[in-house]
Amino acid sequence: MANDAPPRWDRRMQQRLARGEAAALAELYDRFASLVHALAHRVLEDDTGADRVTREVFGYVWENPDAYDPRQGSLRAWIAMLTQRQAVHRLRASQPASAGGDTLTSEALEERIREASVAARADYIVTSMPAPLRAALELAYFDRRDYREAAAALGVTEDEARRRLRLGLQLLSTAHVQPSRAVPPPGYGRAL
Amino acid sequence: MTGRGGPDPYDDDAYGDSSGGAGDGRDGPGRGSGADLPSHPAGPPRIPPPRSAAEDGGRWPGALDGGIPAPRPPTADESRTDGIRADEAPAERAPEPGPEPDAAPMPPGPPPTPPAPPLAAPTPSAAHPLSHDLLRSLLGAWALTACSQDETSAVEAHLNHCPSCAEEALRLRDAVGLLHTEHSLDLDPMLRSRVLAGCLGRRPARIPMPGWAGAYDAEAARLDALLRDMGEAEWRAPVRLKWFDGRRLTGRDTTVAGVIGHLMVVDGIVAASLGLPDPMGFDAPGTPLARTEAYWHLEPGAAYGAGPPGAVRELWREQGHALVRTVSFAGRGVAELDVPYGDFALPIRDAFLDRALECWVHAGDIAEAIDYPYEPPASAHLKAMIDLCARLLPGTLAERRRAGLAAPPRRLVEAGTPGRTLHLQVEGTGGGDWYIPLDSPAAMPEPEEAVATIALDQEAFYLLASGHVPPQEAAAGLSGDTEAIRDVLFATAALSRL
Numbered sequence: 280m281a282n283d284a285p286p287r288w289d290r291r292m293q294q295r296l297a298r299g300e301a302a303a304l305a306e307l308y309d310r311f312a313s314l315v316h317a318l319a320h321r322v323l324e325d326d327t328g329a330d331r332v333t334r335e336v337f338g339y340v341w342e343n344p345d346a347y348d349p350r351q352g353s354l355r356a357w358i359a360m361l362t363q364r365q366a367v368h369r370l371r372a373s374q375p376a377s378a379g380g381d382t383l384t385s386e387a388l389e390e391r392i393r394e395a396s397v398a399a400r401a402d403y404i405v406t407s408m409p410a411p412l413r414a415a416l417e418l419a420y421f422d423r424r425d426y427r428e429a430a431a432a433l434g435v436t437e438d439e440a441r442r443r444l445r446l447g448l449q450l451l452s453t454a455h456v457q458p459s460r461a462v463p464p465p466g467y468g469r470a471l
Numbered sequence: 472m473t474g475r476g477g478p479d480p481y482d483d484d485a486y487g488d489s490s491g492g493a494g495d496g497r498d499g500p501g502r503g504s505g506a507d508l509p510s511h512p513a514g515p516p517r518i519p520p521p522r523s524a525a526e527d528g529g530r531w532p533g534a535l536d537g538g539i540p541a542p543r544p545p546t547a548d549e550s551r552t553d554g555i556r557a558d559e560a561p562a563e564r565a566p567e568p569g570p571e572p573d574a575a576p577m578p579p580g581p582p583p584t585p586p587a588p589p590l591a592a593p594t595p596s597a598a599h600p601l602s603h604d605l606l607r608s609l610l611g612a613w614a615l616t617a618c619s620q621d622e623t624s625a626v627e628a629h630l631n632h633c634p635s636c637a638e639e640a641l642r643l644r645d646a647v648g649l650l651h652t653e654h655s656l657d658l659d660p661m662l663r664s665r666v667l668a669g670c671l672g673r674r675p676a677r678i679p680m681p682g683w684a685g686a687y688d689a690e691a692a693r694l695d696a697l698l699r700d701m702g703e704a705e706w707r708a709p710v711r712l713k714w715f716d717g718r719r720l721t722g723r724d725t726t727v728a729g730v731i732g733h734l735m736v737v738d739g740i741v742a743a744s745l746g747l748p749d750p751m752g753f754d755a756p757g758t759p760l761a762r763t764e765a766y767w768h769l770e771p772g773a774a775y776g777a778g779p780p781g782a783v784r785e786l787w788r789e790q791g792h793a794l795v796r797t798v799s800f801a802g803r804g805v806a807e808l809d810v811p812y813g814d815f816a817l818p819i820r821d822a823f824l825d826r827a828l829e830c831w832v833h834a835g836d837i838a839e840a841i842d843y844p845y846e847p848p849a850s851a852h853l854k855a856m857i858d859l860c861a862r863l864l865p866g867t868l869a870e871r872r873r874a875g876l877a878a879p880p881r882r883l884v885e886a887g888t889p890g891r892t893l894h895l896q897v898e899g900t901g902g903g904d905w906y907i908p909l910d911s912p913a914a915m916p917e918p919e920e921a922v923a924t925i926a927l928d929q930e931a932f933y934l935l936a937s938g939h940v941p942p943q944e945a946a947a948g949l950s951g952d953t954e955a956i957r958d959v960l961f962a963t964a965a966l967s968r969l
Contacts, residue, residue, distance in 0.1 A: 298677065298678065299674070299675075299676050299677030299678055300676065300677070300678040300796070300799065301667075301671065301676035301678060301679045301680040301799065302678070302680050302688075302792070302795045302796045302799045303796075304667060304670055304671075304676070305667060305680070305688055305692070305792075305795065306792050306796075308663055308666060308667060308692075309692050309695060309788075309792075312658055312662070312663065312666070313658055313696075313699065316658055316662075330659070330662055330665075333662065333666055334665065334666050334669050337666050337667075337669075337670055338666075338669055338670050338673050341670040341671075341673065341674055342670075342673050342674045397649070398649065401649035401650075405649075405650070416615070416650065419612065419615040419617040420615055420647065420650050423617075424617065425612070425617045425618060425619065426612040426617045426618055427619075429617065438608065440612075441608045441609055441611060441612050442608060442611075443611075444611030444612050444614075444615055444617065445608060445609075445610050445611030445612070445643065446611070447611065448610075448611045448614055448615070448643040448646045448647065449611075449639075449642075449643065449646075451646040451649050451650070452642045452643060452645060452646035452649075454646070454649055455642075455645065455646075
């Protein structure tokens with residue numbers, strides 16, 4: 280699944296996009312559209328806006344496949360970053376215009392952006408954490424197994440199951456940690 | 472998944488462990504002070520119990536004291552859209568290795584009475600409390616409400632006098648709230664075509680997708696989106712596949728996973744004719760029916776839903792992407808390449824339309840089985856699929872005639888000359904008018920020679936051509952030669968197959 284996409288897939292996809300292969304664009308969409316739409320929706324809380332950001336993000340990636348640097352991380356993470364940036368840009372841009380009732384206070388605006396950033400980082404962490412950790416979390420959280428059942432399902436010791444659950448959550452908790460740069464880097468929020 | 476007992480690939484304290492792992496093995500309960508611990512001026516925080524897991528209806532016996540903020544009830548949306556799922560959940564609950572009474576499977580419904588504490592895990596008030604190390608290792612399970620009641624109590628008692636565990640416990644419990652990150656709204660399937668068209672408008676493809684592959688590409692993506700958020704139970708949901716075998720409606724019972732396996736092995740015919748690997752191997756049977764039966768026989772799990780339920784989806788999807796990729800590179804000539812279906816053959820351009828139609832038909836079957844809405848294809852694609860049916864009708868009619876299932880031709884028509892014609896009128900956004908030569912597949916249809924009309928909307932056409940309703944019961948407006956109408960209705964239904 281998308282979660283386990285190896286870097287090789289990312290590089291190959293980049294080459295195919297650069298080559299102008301329409302089928303690659305379709306595959307890219309199939310793999311990441313729900314991620315892009317969900318991230319954009321979390322910032323904008325609006326279907327039309329999320330649709331628009333989805334168009335803009337895929338348009339940008341299709342036109343600029345070389346802007347992706349596989350050494351900097353996964354294609355998924357790059358696309359999530361582009362989405363977050365573009366959605367925040369759209370949210371900020373929409374604010375002065377809508378002088379009516381649904382203008383957010385600047386605190387509420389920043390809070391929404393902050394929450395969306397945490398959620399985006401959490402998504403990144405969950406999807407990029409080692410598969411054994413993710414599998415343990417899935418069993419405990421989504422399938423509601425206790426750690427002994429999870430251990431049996433995974434074929435590991437109970438010690439190991441406890442360790443994976445704890446380590447997985449430790450990883451996930453780092454989503455709350457703001458990136459070291461509190462000040463947005465230059466170009467942050469720039470339109471795609 | 473790493474195997475049992477292998478070397479440990481993850482460093483326990485590699486991440487975010489601010490409470491200082493060194494030496495904590497010697498910290499007993501109640502001794503949780505240390506120079507590297509965060510200070511807690513007002514004493515260690517009182518930690519409320521963890522939030523409950525997704526879909527928790529309060530069946531965990533972990534929430535003991537009152538006064539605890541109720542866990543946020545998950546919405547129906549969340550419970551369907553976990554975002555991440557277990558790949559490894561066994562078909563049956565694995566038996567516990569030891570005779571531990573508290574590890575018995577929890578039945579749904581009211582929480583069971585707390586079982587007797589296991590010998591190995593004494594209560595905190597017992598003479599031998601759990602060690603700091605063990606309690607600390609339980610923090611993740613505790614935050615996820617995935618440990619026993621006694622362990623939960625022991626952890627919570629420990630948190631009251633161990634600041635380092637208390638700090639971590641808070642942090643991990645907050646992290647649980649981040650687990651359901653990927654909510655998924657159902658994406659509008661039309662968004663896909665709009666986004667792709669927008670991209671191609673900004674930068675035209677140097678290697679475009681052949682137009683005739685577009686319907687398959689879109690329908691496979693639509694079905695894939697339907698499958699995306701399905702849980703284990705839905706993969707095993709029973710589905711009855713129906714078709715018209717030439718004489719009557721028939722069917723086969725399988726599961727959602729079995730349907731996707733069926734699509735995969737029939738797509739495999741197209742894959743093989745393009746030189747791609749055939750999922751059924753070298754000596755695969757030729758007809759879709761035989762391939763599917765062989766697959767369900769070889770992989771009984773696929774038909775009845777054992778094994779990792781979503782695995783077949785990836786195989787099917789990856790093969791589908793490979794098909795589209797391959798024809799994109801193959802150039803024009805490939806369009807007319809014959810795809811042998813056993814007792815008939817289709818040029819590859821039509822095989823792609825046929826596979827698109829199958830995707831739609833079976834997506835409809837799956838959607839019905841899991842009680843989920845499913846829309847018809849985009850109008851251009853729908854029209855192309857109906858057009859394929861209309862083009863196949865004269866040949867099917869001739870076959871049925873040879874088998875004695877349709878009336879003999881009224882008159883002999885020289886190839887290429889106009890003959891008796893049936894007007895097929897399909898209403899709807901993907902509809903149109905088609906003229907079906909009745910006397911011979913080689914005859915030319917001629918609107919002025921129309922002896923009968925069948926008018927139906929696209930939904931009724933879909934039900935008829937997919938063998939989901941008996942031909943004599945198709946919701947159609949009929950006028951003209953009743954024999955011609957009957958023969959064409961039956962021939963349309965006979966286009967369906969497993």
